[in-house]
Amino acid sequence: MFTKNASGVRLAPFVLLEFTAFTSAMSGSMVFLLMPWITLQLTHSASSAGLAVTLTAIPGLLISPFSGSLVDKFGRRRSAIFMELLPALASLSVALFAMATRMDLTLFLVLSVIRAIVGSGNFSARKSLIPDVATAGGISLERANGIHESVGAAGFAMGPALASLCIGWLGEFNTFWVVAGLGLLATLITMLIQVTEQHETHDEDEGRHWASYAVQGVKILFQTPSVLILMATVCVLAIIYMPTELVVLPTYYTSIHNPQGLGFLIGVMAIFTTIGALLFERLNRRFSFTAILRVAIFGVALSMVPMAFLPPQSVMLICGAFLGLAWGPLPPLLNTVIQRKIPANRRGRVFSLEMAIWTGGPILSMGLAGLAVDAFGVRVIYPVIVVLVLAAALLVATRKSLVDLNTADYQND
Numbered sequence: 001m002f003t004k005n006a007s008g009v010r011l012a013p014f015v016l017l018e019f020t021a022f023t024s025a026m027s028g029s030m031v032f033l034l035m036p037w038i039t040l041q042l043t044h045s046a047s048s049a050g051l052a053v054t055l056t057a058i059p060g061l062l063i064s065p066f067s068g069s070l071v072d073k074f075g076r077r078r079s080a081i082f083m084e085l086l087p088a089l090a091s092l093s094v095a096l097f098a099m100a101t102r103m104d105l106t107l108f109l110v111l112s113v114i115r116a117i118v119g120s121g122n123f124s125a126r127k128s129l130i131p132d133v134a135t136a137g138g139i140s141l142e143r144a145n146g147i148h149e150s151v152g153a154a155g156f157a158m159g160p161a162l163a164s165l166c167i168g169w170l171g172e173f174n175t176f177w178v179v180a181g182l183g184l185l186a187t188l189i190t191m192l193i194q195v196t197e198q199h200e201t202h203d204e205d206e207g208r209h210w211a212s213y214a215v216q217g218v219k220i221l222f223q224t225p226s227v228l229i230l231m232a233t234v235c236v237l238a239i240i241y242m243p244t245e246l247v248v249l250p251t252y253y254t255s256i257h258n259p260q261g262l263g264f265l266i267g268v269m270a271i272f273t274t275i276g277a278l279l280f281e282r283l284n285r286r287f288s289f290t291a292i293l294r295v296a297i298f299g300v301a302l303s304m305v306p307m308a309f310l311p312p313q314s315v316m317l318i319c320g321a322f323l324g325l326a327w328g329p330l331p332p333l334l335n336t337v338i339q340r341k342i343p344a345n346r347r348g349r350v351f352s353l354e355m356a357i358w359t360g361g362p363i364l365s366m367g368l369a370g371l372a373v374d375a376f377g378v379r380v381i382y383p384v385i386v387v388l389v390l391a392a393a394l395l396v397a398t399r400k401s402l403v404d405l406n407t408a409d410y411q412n413d
Helices: 012-043 046-074 076-100 105-118 122-137 141-170 175-191 210-214 216-222 225-255 259-278 280-286 289-307 313-327 330-341 344-360 362-376 378-397 400-408
Strands: none
Touching: 012 046, 012 076, 012 105, 012 122, 012 141, 012 175, 012 225, 012 259, 046 076, 046 105, 046 122, 046 344, 046 362, 076 105, 076 122, 076 175, 122 141, 122 330, 122 344, 141 175, 141 259, 141 280, 141 330, 216 225, 216 344, 225 259, 225 289, 225 330, 225 344, 225 362, 225 378, 225 400, 259 280, 259 313, 280 289, 289 313, 289 330, 289 378, 289 400, 330 344, 362 378
């Protein structure tokens, strides 16, 4: 299976990249649950949890353009190796410090910030490498991105559930031993990937100044309408939606002393995100990129409506499944548009902007959500967030400029 067949197709690089995506996503999503959970345990305050997540997001926002530059400067595979190794070592340091001394909020935040700094570019490196391994394996971009996002979502689905179980078995801080182990495994798998990386000729003005090189991604983004549209959509969803998973839901499940419930809800959402991502290629055979985007964002918004009323866990899980299914096609859609429209030598910087949006977009809203939850409670704030998500979906879906997305569709190439 991993050897070169008669037609020259090599599946090994793609398969290994997906193993890396799975283990790395599992490791990262464990921290996704651990961060607000530990902060709530230390402070018993939703606003502190929101502030903690915000503080650890800031470094990713500031470092992302430079991490994307490293990917474009030094190569996708080489960058991916180091960008998997460093956060694994940072996670290991959390477990070691917790074993050696009493962990307080300040020390935990310092270590979390370090992990955020060194781990800000691994997603960008892997996504930039997808066209290279897809070409080696004779796989279309639509299929490669659908599989990649579904595998990542599967890892993300298992992470919170595994973290919630490890919290009960090992304790909050000892769970970071497991996080570090998964990160080191991802590093080793990445080292096994052997692929020829595609390159284009650099523009004459590239590389003259490091800062200007780093911000080239912003310039390219505004010169590419189809990518800009999707980035704007992702930014809006990140700012409004993300506080529900990082502040609102952890606060609710902490109040009812049910970490397993939170872990399994996030896990179910991620499992159905996997299914939605796998359906992306099939959906694209019947519908345009514009139609897929509109259905996805309305699906996310409408799935949140029953969840805002905090129904029984079974209803939460069903709604979470629909939410994940609707969200699933969005990441492979964004990946495909970027990979079709952006030259390979600039791709890392554009993907780093995507990560900057996901880390920087919710910074303000996370803190505000935490303060609002402390002041008014989850039952008041959750419906308000849902109304805002519905309004944002309506605003995006009615833009005539969405038709530019279809210029990246292979059916229109």
